[in-house]
Amino acid sequence: MRTLPVFRRSTTEALKPEAAKDINYSSQWRLMYIKFKRHKLARISLYVLGFLYFVALFAQFIAPYGLQSYDSKYVNAPPMTVRFIDGEGKFHLQPFVYELKSARDPETMRKIFVADTEKKYSLQFFVKGEEYKFLGLIPTTRHLFGVEEPGRLFMLGTDAMGRDMFSRIVLGSQISLSIPLVGVGISFVLGLIIGGISGYFGGWLDSIIQRIIEIIRSFPTLPLWMALSAAIPPRIPIVTMYLYIVIIFAFIGWTDLARVVRGKFISLKNEDYVIAAKIAGVGNTKIIVKHLLPGFISYLVVATTLAIPNMILGETAMSFLGLGIRSPATSWGVLLQEAQKIENVALYPWKLIPLGFVILTVLAYNFLGDGLRDAADPYKK
Amino acid sequence: MLQYSIKRILMAIPVVMFISFIVFYIIQLPPGDYVSSYSAQMTAAGEVMTQADMDQMRANLGLDRPVYEQYAIWIKKIVFYGDFGYSFNYNKPVMDVVKQYMGLTLVVSLVTMAFQYIVAIPIGIYTAVKQYSAGDYFFSGISFLGMATPNFLLAIILMYLSYTWFGDPLLGLFSSEYVNAPWSMAKMMDLLKHLVIPVIVIGLASTADLIRVMRGQMLDELNKPNVITARSKGLSETKILFKYPTRAALNPIVSTFGWSLSSIFTGSTITAIVLNLPIQGPVMYKALLGQDMYLAGSWLLFMSLLTVLGTLISDILLAWLDPKIRTEFRGN
Numbered sequence: 001m002r003t004l005p006v007f008r009r010s011t012t013e014a015l016k017p018e019a020a021k022d023i024n025y026s027s028q029w030r031l032m033y034i035k036f037k038r039h040k041l042a043r044i045s046l047y048v049l050g051f052l053y054f055v056a057l058f059a060q061f062i063a064p065y066g067l068q069s070y071d072s073k074y075v076n077a078p079p080m081t082v083r084f085i086d087g088e089g090k091f092h093l094q095p096f097v098y099e100l101k102s103a104r105d106p107e108t109m110r111k112i113f114v115a116d117t118e119k120k121y122s123l124q125f126f127v128k129g130e131e132y133k134f135l136g137l138i139p140t141t142r143h144l145f146g147v148e149e150p151g152r153l154f155m156l157g158t159d160a161m162g163r164d165m166f167s168r169i170v171l172g173s174q175i176s177l178s179i180p181l182v183g184v185g186i187s188f189v190l191g192l193i194i195g196g197i198s199g200y201f202g203g204w205l206d207s208i209i210q211r212i213i214e215i216i217r218s219f220p221t222l223p224l225w226m227a228l229s230a231a232i233p234p235r236i237p238i239v240t241m242y243l244y245i246v247i248i249f250a251f252i253g254w255t256d257l258a259r260v261v262r263g264k265f266i267s268l269k270n271e272d273y274v275i276a277a278k279i280a281g282v283g284n285t286k287i288i289v290k291h292l293l294p295g296f297i298s299y300l301v302v303a304t305t306l307a308i309p310n311m312i313l314g315e316t317a318m319s320f321l322g323l324g325i326r327s328p329a330t331s332w333g334v335l336l337q338e339a340q341k342i343e344n345v346a347l348y349p350w351k352l353i354p355l356g357f358v359i360l361t362v363l364a365y366n367f368l369g370d371g372l373r374d375a376a377d378p379y380k381k
Numbered sequence: 382m383l384q385y386s387i388k389r390i391l392m393a394i395p396v397v398m399f400i401s402f403i404v405f406y407i408i409q410l411p412p413g414d415y416v417s418s419y420s421a422q423m424t425a426a427g428e429v430m431t432q433a434d435m436d437q438m439r440a441n442l443g444l445d446r447p448v449y450e451q452y453a454i455w456i457k458k459i460v461f462y463g464d465f466g467y468s469f470n471y472n473k474p475v476m477d478v479v480k481q482y483m484g485l486t487l488v489v490s491l492v493t494m495a496f497q498y499i500v501a502i503p504i505g506i507y508t509a510v511k512q513y514s515a516g517d518y519f520f521s522g523i524s525f526l527g528m529a530t531p532n533f534l535l536a537i538i539l540m541y542l543s544y545t546w547f548g549d550p551l552l553g554l555f556s557s558e559y560v561n562a563p564w565s566m567a568k569m570m571d572l573l574k575h576l577v578i579p580v581i582v583i584g585l586a587s588t589a590d591l592i593r594v595m596r597g598q599m600l601d602e603l604n605k606p607n608v609i610t611a612r613s614k615g616l617s618e619t620k621i622l623f624k625y626p627t628r629a630a631l632n633p634i635v636s637t638f639g640w641s642l643s644s645i646f647t648g649s650t651i652t653a654i655v656l657n658l659p660i661q662g663p664v665m666y667k668a669l670l671g672q673d674m675y676l677a678g679s680w681l682l683f684m685s686l687l688t689v690l691g692t693l694i695s696d697i698l699l700a701w702l703d704p705k706i707r708t709e710f711r712g713n
Contacts, residue, residue, distance in 0.1 A: 215399045218692070220647035220684045223665070224407075227681055230669040231410035313531050317651050320533060321666070336534065340655065342550050345541045355534050362529040 032298060035375040042371020045364035052361060056173040060132040063167035064146040064153055067330055069130060071152065071162045074100060076348050077113050079157040079165075082123060096122040097153060110347075121151030157350035159338055168330055169354055175331040177361065179246055180311035186250035188304050191257025198258065199265025200288060206262075213255045221252055225314060229323035238329045245324055249311050260303050264296035298376035306369035309362040316358050332358050386697050393689055400685045405452045408669075408678040414444050415469045415672045442469070455675070466675030470668065475679045478664065485554060486660040488572075489653075490645045493580045497588040497641075502634065505595020506627060509603060524589035532648075533655045536582045540656070543578065551575050552657050579656055583649045587641060591634065598633060602626035632702045639694025643687040 026034070036042060055062055080097045098115035105112045127146040134140050147153045156165040198209040228248045232241060268274060269292065277287050318324030319333025320340070327334060335354040339345050345352060416438050420430040430438075439445045443454065458464040465475040508517040544550040553560075554575045559568045602608070603626050611621045646661075653662030661680065668676040 211396070215396050215403070218396055218400055218685055218689045219403075219681075220643065220688050222647050222650055223681055223684045226650070226666065226669055227407050227677065228410075231407065233412045309529070316531050317533060320531070321651065321654065339534070339537055342537065342540050342544060342552075345537055346544060352534070352538070355531070358531060358534075359526070359529045363525060366525065366529065 028294075028298070032375040036371055039371035039374055041367045042374075045367040045371070048360065048364045049368065052173065052357075052364075053177060055170060056177050058135070058144075059170045059174050061134055061142075062144045063164075063170040064127075064129060064143050065164045065167040066130045066132065067163075067168065067171050068328060069163065069167075071158075073102070073162065074113075074152060074154065074158050075162045076160055077154050077158040077162070078348070079350050080154050081115075082155070086117075086120065092122070094122045094124075096120045097147060097151070099151060100154075119151075121147035121153075123147060123153070156353050157348070159335075159351065160344075165335070165350065165353060168335055169332070169357060172330040172332050172335055172354070173357070175242070175325055175329060176312065176315065176333070176358075179242070179249065179315050179325075179331070180308045183246045183249035183253060183311050184304055184308050186246065187253035187257055187307065188300070190250065190254035191261055192300070194254070195258030195261030196265060196288065199262035200269060200284070200292070202266075209258075210262075213258060216252070216255050219252075221314070222317075224252060225249075225318060226321075226323055229318050232323075234326075241326065241329065245315065245318070249314060253307055253311065256307060257300065257303055260299060261296075264299065265292060268292050268295050298372075302369060302373045302376050305365060305372055308369075309365045312358065312362055312365070382701065385700050389693060389696055393693055397686065397689060400689070401456060401682055402452065404678055404681045404685065405455065406448070408674045408681065409448055409451070411672060414439070415442065415674060416444060418672045419469070442467075455678070465679040468668070468673055468676040470671055470673040470676065475676050478676060479661075479679065479683070482659065482661050482664055485658075486646070486649075489554075489576065489579055489583070489649060489658065489660055490642065492576055493584040493645050493649070494642060496580050497584040497591060497645075498634075500584075501588045501591035502595055502631075505592045505630075506599055506622070508592065509596045509599030510622065512600065520592065524592045527585040527589035530585075532582050532586055533651045535585065536578065536652050536655045539578045539582065551578055554579075554658055554660075579649070579652060579658060582652045582656070583645060587644065587648070594637075595630060595634060598630035599626055602629045605629075636695050636699040636702060638698060639691040640688075641691070643684075643691035646687055647684050 060066075077100055080100065082095045082097055084093075084095055085091050086096075097120065098117055099119040099121065100113040101116040102111055103114050104110070123145060124147065125145050126142045127148060128141045129143045129146055131139060131141045145153075152164075154164050154166070156169065158164055159168070194209060198206045225248060228251075229245070232244045236244075274287060274291050277291055282290075315324055315331065316333035316336065319326075319331050320336050322337065325331040325334055332354040336352075336358075339351045339355070416435050419438070420435055423430050436445070443451060446454075455466055458466065463476070465479070467473075468475050468478050471478050504520050508520050511517055540550040540552070551574065554572060555568070556571050556575075559571045562568055605626070607625050608621055611625060612618075616624075649658075649660065650662035650666070652658075653660050654666050657663065665677060665680040667673070668680065
């Protein structure tokens with residue numbers, strides 16, 4: 001058995017009667033899992049997102065430099081090439097970068113950077129750098145990789161203040177990736193509770209809640225975001241600013257989820273099994289948690305996932321306009337502020353790199369949501 | 382039908398009232414008021430305003446009264462005189478500022494709207510008929526990308542491309558020589574040239590969305606019995622396509638018409654700021670930042686009214702197209 005090729009083993013397994021039985025007796029979650037696994041794009045997206053969040057979690061360790069560390073010698077430096085082969089055609093097992101030397105473009109007289117082939121710095125793991133707290137707890141100076149002082153490593157170039165773009169993108173991902181998650185989390189809880197009350201109890205409570213939802217939904221999202229963000233006082237601590245923005249996003253986002261929850265509650269609460277439970281004297285809380293929630297929680301997860309991309313784009317847009325996250329805090333939208341000027345994009349195109357990460361994340365969430373929706377739909381093959 | 386429409390309109394009135402109140406509450410939320418931001422500007426320019434000056438100015442502008450009184454005065458003027466207040470920044474009535482930018486805003490919005498329907502409907506039909514073809518994958522890929530790219534950054538990229546290819550980033554809506562020129566054929570052409578980027582940028586996300594809706598609807602309709610019957614009768618494929626599935630699939634698209642216009646109106650804001658278009662968006666953005674509260678408030682109110690109106694039109698259109706909804710409503 002051990003020596004059989006893999007494909008043969010799997011075919012024989014699929015033919016076994018137990019396997020077919022397994023499908024028939026699987027729980028709803030197990031079926032969803034099987035269907036989700038078959039959705040290739042969604043699975044890849046899940047890995048991509050997993051990777052991005054992993055990097056965000058260990059951002060301080062992975063980024064070679066701190067958020068504010070700058071070097072005025074290297075303003076608007078282009079991305080460095082990490083090389084294995086040096087100028088004489090010799091191969092090095094350990095990758096290295098050349099030092100950047102500033103020069104003048106003979107035609108335009110603009111300041112440009114050229115690689116100084118005389119000085120090379122090899123890339124090293126666990127180099128000493130700025131001090132930070134690993135996971136916010138353990139103070140250390142080791143970073144995942146980097147080059148030794150006085151060498152500099154700018155994998156994705158630098159910004160107008162000579163700050164390393166790669167480090168700032170990695171550190172900025174902490175805010176860019178967590179805001180939509182926290183915002184959607186708050187919307188989820190609000191939507192579940194308010195939509196649940198509205199759908200389960202009905203009557204005048206339902207009418208009032210529905211009118212409130214209707215009013216909030218009548219506001220155009222973008223202008224309302226702008227108006228509310230403009231109301232955030234300047235010069236407040238980063239944590240407070242973060243909270244304000246998350247609350248603004250959640251305040252607008254919960255209504256969609258509340259409507260989904262309400263609809264599901266209304267359609268399920270008159271099912272025979274729920275009425276039977278009621279007659280048997282089961283309390284409201286238990287009916288909701290045990291009999292109603294499992295019936296539609298999968299739809300909610302899907303709706304929540306699909307709400308995330310909009311929040312990411314919203315946060316990016318607000319921060320880009322200077323109405324969202326503001327420096328010294330950094331998100332991808334803040335990094336893109338420098339791309340506001342067309343000259344900057346024309347001369348230093350690497351300033352658009354954060355855009356790539358925004359698109360990647362939004363696409364991944366969209367595909368993940370699609371995959372989850374297909375998996376949660378029992379009628380879809 | 383008429384009864385449904387009237388009921389629907391009556392239902393919108395309390396919603397509008399609440400909205401106006403919330404709008405006013407939001408625009409006076411930012412710390413400080415127009416006077417404090419004005420005095421900060423003055424200080425920066427070298428002139429110092431005393432406390433007495435500031436109090437005097439507040440009294441003149443009615444900013445020293447309690448919020449609810451300010452709100453009551455504002456609403457009273459809107460309802461009875463159509464007066465939306467005074468823009469401090471522009472030093473003229475809000476209505477004049479709005480009127481000044483309204484024409485071009487409408488032009489940009491309507492052209493964008495036309496663009497998205499003209500592009501999305503044929504592509505939607507094509508991708509549904511040729512499902513899983515190379516073209517289908519191509520357009521699906523594009524529409525996914527269109528939804529994932531923040532549109533203001535797309536604006537920058539297009540500006541950059543137009544700058545490198547044609548040597549002109551096509552900022553604004555007119556070239557400098559035409560801004561104050563009277564209308565002429567040349568000015569029209571100039572406007573059309575400058576409209577390309579804004580229309581693509583503003584319309585892309587909703588076009589992508591429309592393509593997906595149209596494709597989904599068509600796929601549902603293509604296998605219906607009426608199509609099979611028509612085919613068995615020997616009608617040509619083109620005739621079948623346009624006579625049955627396309628007509629049925631257009632219903633949900635047409636019904637989102639009203640909603641779509643208001644979403645273009647509000648969605649153009651950020652793009653307009655980036656592209657420096659002389660339309661509502663940038664004007665209101667400055668009003669929000671500079672605490673020009675009546676201008677900002679009127680704008681927010683106007684946008685919300687448009688959304689309510691868009692939903693109203695969509696609901697009525699949908700009821701008109703779909704008798705099921707009509708009867709359901711009457712049944713309640």
